[in-house]
Amino acid sequence: MPKAVKPLIVIVLAVAVAAGAAVYLSRQPDQTEITAAPTHADIKGGGHIRGLEKAALTLVEFGDYQCPSCGAYHPLVKEILNRYPQQLRLEFHHFPLITIHPNSMLASKAAEAAGEQGRYWEMHDALFDHQREWSDSPNAEPIFVALASQMGLDSNKFMQGLRSPQLQDRILRDVEQGQNAKVDAVPTFFINGERVHIKLSMEDFVQVIEAHLPK
């Protein structure tokens, strides 16, 4: 047997075993998540609604504008709302993880301040679409003000909104709801009160929504 054959066999075997182990592990459900988190939560509204009021399904999202994962899910959430305009609506709740995302609270306030002028969802989309521009900024406020100006918002009112304790209270009420629902990561989704784990793919989103549509 040539000298190189033995190591080559070992290498091929090791790569195959490692790939097999990785595939096996990736298909295992997250046991701690399943046992620790309740499967249902009583979410008492109060979030921002996008879609038809009478839609059969309410997709509740607890999200953080600075969270890259929420940013990655954002286009999927928009797409799924477009696909099921009659059956599905979104209820977005703020859940800023301020310890790891220092700009997240201000971003939530920016969305709420835009909401005071009737443009909540435009700012919501803009915050996610431009997340990379403000996420790491040591002073994100001018970026939010610029976004508000681009949207044609009244800058003075917007600035007042950023400093409004009432708007901050609204965000904190969302956080409290999330804590009551045992939300410990963002984004966390619920459909009609049932906690759902949705993979970062349109196929999985469609599958989950289809499974919850009334038969």
Add this chain to the structure above:
Amino acid sequence: MKARFAVIAILAFIGMVDALYLSIKRNAGPIPCHVTHGCTDVLTSRYSEIAGIPISWFGAGFYIVMFSLAAFKVFEDPKYPSQRLTGLVFYLAGAALVVSSLLVGIQAFILKAFCEYCLLSAALVFSMFLLAPSPARRKLPE
């Protein structure tokens, strides 16, 4: 000396599983993250890919190469040890250590979030570098 390369091969094998797991799991929803709680932040950040390719795939490639080199060292004829292979293992581990340090720095100072799988990988690279014999080491004349 063979024992060192055997340990490097074992570490590279663990790294292979780690990197392949991350590569497969990356687009399959939230990644279980029970220690550092920042995996999704790190793995969906702008620093998690190069030219659209997730860094974990580069990591998997690196570990496969390291495992292969270490395997060849383990099975080589001890009478004719290859200095070239020894050098390759050392310099590759050194380069990976630089990249790993950079990635840990990004987690600590830019993202302010840690991914436990990435930290495991950094620890593996660090251990491999420590174990890799330096090719510059020469036997002292008797």
